[in-house]
Amino acid sequence: MSSRKKTLLKVIILGDSGVGKTSLMQQFVNKKFSHQYKATIGADFLTKELPIDDKTVTMQIWDTAGQERFQSLGVAFYRGADCCILVYDVNNAKSFESLLAWKDEFLIQANVSLPETFPFIVIGNKIDIDENKRVVSYKKAAQVCQQLGNVPYFETSAKDGINVEEAFDVVSRNALQQEEANDEFNDDYNDAINIHLDGEAGNCTC
Amino acid sequence: MPPITSRQSVPSGKVELLYVKSKVYLHPTKRAQDNIPGYLSISRPSTNGTNDELLLSFTPESMLVPSEKETFSQADLSLQTLSANVSGAIYVRTPLVSCLSSYAFSLPLGSLYLVQARPPRLNLWYGLMVLNTLHNVDKLPVIFFHDDESPSTQQAQSRQNKKFDPFASGSNLKFRTSDLPWGGDEFLDVVSRYAVLEKSTLERSTFLVNPSSADRLNFMPPTSGASLNKDTANTLGKTLNGMKWKVLETFASLSTLAKTTVTDIVDERNSALPLPVKHMLKKPEVASLANDFDGARIYLAKWAMSIQEEALKLNDQSTFILGDGEDDWGIVATRRKPVTRVEWDSFFDSSGRLRITDHEVREAIFHGSIDASVDQALRGEIWLFLLEVYPWDTSLAERSVVLESYKTSYQELKAKWEQDEVKQETDLFKDQIFRICKDVKRTDRNLVLFQSPKPENGEEFDDDDVLNVRHPHLLRLKNILLTYNEYNLNLGYVQGMNDLLSPVYLALYDLVALTFWMFAKYMDIMERNFLRDQLGIKQQIETLNELINLMLPQFYQHLIKCNANHLFFLFRMLLVWFKREFLLLDDVLSLWDVMFTRFYSSLYQLFIVLALLQKHESIMMDYLTEDYEILKYVNDLAMNEHDIDDILIRAEKLFLKFRRVVYQADRGDGKQEFLTVSPNLRNLLKRTIILQKEVPRPEGVLGG
Structure with missing residues (x-):
């Protein structure tokens, strides 16, 4: 691969309506929080350039609508994702219970080639809210994430900018790994085709 | 002998005038009473300075005391002919570099980069001049030469007329942009005395001041078709290599240039961008740069659109005829003035019964929308009819009866959930109330009515307790x-x-029951957008696929190339009828007024979508190559102000053209093969609402 080629990492944020997907994206990319965000309709993305070790990559972060029925139309944009962030609200049990459904939904829609190794990250958002309103404990969440396949887990406050950088740092590293693995996979795949075409096509036994 | 010299030194705080033109105006708004008269001058700040240090200044008359005005006016006449300046140097106060309150500006001649001249002609009463500096990001105002008021130009013109041959080439001016003498040509002539002035071969009436080799390449490419001069090509290549990101910024500064060349854009309607910019963008170095940086293409596309918008804004709408090209079939669409309270009331007789047909009312609103700026209740009052909450053929007395029954039935419906504690404990209800409370708290919170009051005692009024x-x-x-x-x-x-x-x-907020019923009526139309299986939206997208393919075929091909013909980027505007697409709510409401009339079609929203796409198609085709770029571009249109009348005129033209295509196809009387009109497309001509109801909720399915 030529060194000129840019690395573009595609990241999809999923989760129930109102858990803070837009806020997380805005906090990470623009370092701001607003009380005036509206419910996302359709999909939108922001990009951010960031250094990973000695490399600079561009992260394209996709924000989606939380209501399930609106998911099916936007699937074209999930293809080729390098990482998926599953977000729930630590003060809302239902949004936590939905995590598995979102994960499965993503794997189907994004048409991921190797679901077992595809990088997910779980974020429990809104830790700034009064501790006694919290319904999902750290312990419980971490345990479930382990069961989901050792998925990294972060607790954040998009409002106060707590832990957002850290979560996205892991997102970017895992996405880059996935991107490079995908590249290799595609290269191997292409090589295989070339060999096949160059070689004895007549010997095909199928 | 050099034309103007001064042996005495220039007194401190003063400059020596070398050129003055009186009655040069700025036109900060379209209204003549806002015009700002002043003096355009070139002056020498010191005796020993270079020509680059000469000052090019605009001094508003209002900044001068009477004696100074007198000096400027005399200089206007006396400096005009070269022979006249033997009388000695004329000194004035050093001009202000800039003054926010008075529009004065002054800059060294050496920083002037490019001058564009637009001589007066039939549709441009006063000739104008656009001054551009390369490094200065501040936009210099366009200057207008009011030659009919300027004594020195009058003098020159009468001299010319005395020769009885106004078109004679006998004038000794170096640069001529018009056959008739005007202040701008004279100004160019003066500038050329102190700077190298070269005419661009690419763009009409554009002059480069002290051009560099790269400038020459951009604005004066060899016309012979011979290969580019290697030196200049290398220079540009080096610049690009060295600048990388900065090139994009250069585009931005060029946009200042382009935005002011309104007349060009209007004259050459098919080309969105001035030629030098176009040529620059087509250079392979720039093309590869755009590919190198993510988002560069979206950036360029947005920038190109901003230039077009600017052109539309500055141009007088009444004289701008949209796309009167050959393919327009002479279709005319117009907007009329919005319907006001006075006009609306005049539609009714003393009993409150409509005295004209509802078709006439719809037509007025379709073409003008509603002006609720004075009377904010007006829009709600009209919508009640358009959405058929009130039947058209009722009197005021009959409507008050209807109103009472609406109030009663709303209270009954509300009581059904309010007083049913069993229901309130169901999963479905809990799911829905949670969803509603969440969304209500993030509904148009930027609008005054929905803003949170200032928190008292540190307690936030709108706290994190979702259900409260x-x-x-x-x-x-x-x-x-x-x-x-x-x-x-x-x-x-x-x-x-x-x-x-x-x-x-x-529109109706103090009448909650009526608000509910109007919303329910609106939802009858919109229900198809919200179905669990999304069928209604999918059908509209399918229809749009056919419609775009038929009406904007080239653009449709481009969408296919970008893998964007899934048209997901139109989802948001379809779902909530452009509610999120415009910066100003009034713009959204004007569109709703139009759509509510169902004057031509109950699916008129698709023609508004089509109009938006038509407006942006050339830019999207020129710059955007991926579906996500198109999505971003379309999403971000919501951050701009839009010319709603322009969009509505386009929509009507597109509709009328579409209707003609269908009629012709139906007649089939031509020699070519006519298309068969699909049921989807045929539906677009219907005015009846397409009702699509949700099926019963399957067991265990919640609100998601």
Whole structure:
């Protein structure tokens, strides 16, 4: 691969309506929080350039609508994702219970080639809210994430900018790994085709 | 002998005038009474300075005391002919570099980069001049030469006329942009005395001041078709290599240039961008740069659009005829003035019964929308008829009876969930109330009515307790949505309905029961957008696929190339009828006025979508190559102000053209093969609402 080629990492944020997907994206990319965000309709993305070790990559972060029925139309944009962030609200049990459904939904829609190794990250958002309103404990969440396949887990406050950088740092590293693995996979795949075409096509036994 | 010299040194705080033109104006607005008269001058700040240090200045008359004005006026006449300056140097106060309150500006001649001249002609009464500096990001105002008021130009013109041959080439001016003498040519002549002035071969009446080799390449490419001069090509290549990111910034500064070349854009309607910019963008170095940086193409596309918008804004709408090209078939569409309270009331007789047909009312609103700026109740009052909450053929007395029954039935519907504790404990209800409260708290919070009051005692009024809605207006939104959730049990509340309710509520907010029923009527039309299987939206997208392919075939091909013909980028505007697409709510409401009339079609929203795409198609085709770029570009249009009349005129033209295509196809009387009109497309001519109801909710399915 030529060194000129840019690395573009595609990241999809999923989760129930109102858990803070837009806020997380805005906090990470623009370092701001607003009380005036509206419910996302359709999909939108922001990009951010960031250094990973000695490399600079561009992260394209996709924000989606939380209501399930609106998911099916936007699937074209999930293809080729390098990482998926599953977000729930630590003060809302239902949004936590939905995590598995979102994960499965993503794997189907994004048409991921190797679901077992595809990088997910779980974020429990809104830790700034009064501790006694919290319904999902750290312990419980971490345990479930382990069961989901050792998925990294972060607790954040998009409002106060707590832990957002850290979560996205892991997102970017895992996405880059996935991107490079995908590249290799595609290269191997292409090589295989070339060999096949160059070689004895007549010997095909199928 | 050099034309103007001064042996004495220039007194401190003063400059020596070398050139003055009186009655040069700035036109900060379109209104003549806002015009700012002043003196354009070139002056010498010191005796020993270079020509680059000469000052090019505009001094408003209002900044000068009478004696100074007198000096300038005399200089205007005396400096005009070269022979006249033997009388000695004329000194004035050093001009202000800039003054926010008075529009004065002054800059060294050496920083002048490019001058564009537009001589007066039939549709441009006063000739104008656009001055551009390369490094200065501040936009210099366009200057207008009011030659009919300027003594020195009058003098020159009468001299010319005395020769009885105004078109004679006998004039000794170096640069001529017009056959008739005007102040601008004289100004160019003066500038050329102190700077190298070269005419661009690419763009009409554009002159480069002290051009560099790269400038020459951009604005004066060899016309012979011979290969580019290697030196200049290398220079540009080096610049690009060295600059990388900065090149994009250069584009931005060029946009200042381009934005002011309004007349060009209007003259050459098919080309969105001035030629030098176009040529620059087509250079392979730039093309590869755009590919190197993510988002560069979106950036360029947005920038190109901003230039077009600027052109439209500055141009007088009444004289701008949209796309009167050959393919327009002479179709004319116009907007009329909005319907006001006075006009609306005149539609009714003393009993409050309509005295004209409802078709006539629809037509007036379709072509003009509603002006609710004076009387904010007007829009709600009209919508009640358009959405058929009130039947058209009722009197005032009859409507008050209807109103009472609406009030009663709303209270009954509301009581159905409010007083049913069993229902309130169901999973479905809990799911829905949670969803509604969440969304209500993020509905148009930028609007005054929905803003949180200042927190008292450190307590935030709108806190994180989701189910607790305390804001009085948000609470009403919540109640209306919950009542609708019960009223239409199969569908229930779905995200986006809050966006539809908010303007309805604003239009009628002190009449909650009527608000509910108007919203419910609106939802009859919109129900198809919110179905669980999304069928209604999918059908509209399918129809749009056919419509775009038929009406904007080249653009459609481009969408296919970008893998964007899934048209997901249109989802948001379809779902909530452009509610999120415009910066100003009034713009959204004007579109709703039009769509509510169903004057031509109950699917008129698709023609508005088509109009938006038509407006942006050339830019999207020139710059955007991926579906996500198109999505971003379309999403971000919401951050701009839009010319709604322009969009509505385009939509009507597109509709009329489409209708003609269908009629012709039906007649089939031509020699070519006519297309067969699909049922989808044929539906676009219908005015009856397409009702698509949600099926009963399957067991165990919640609101998602």
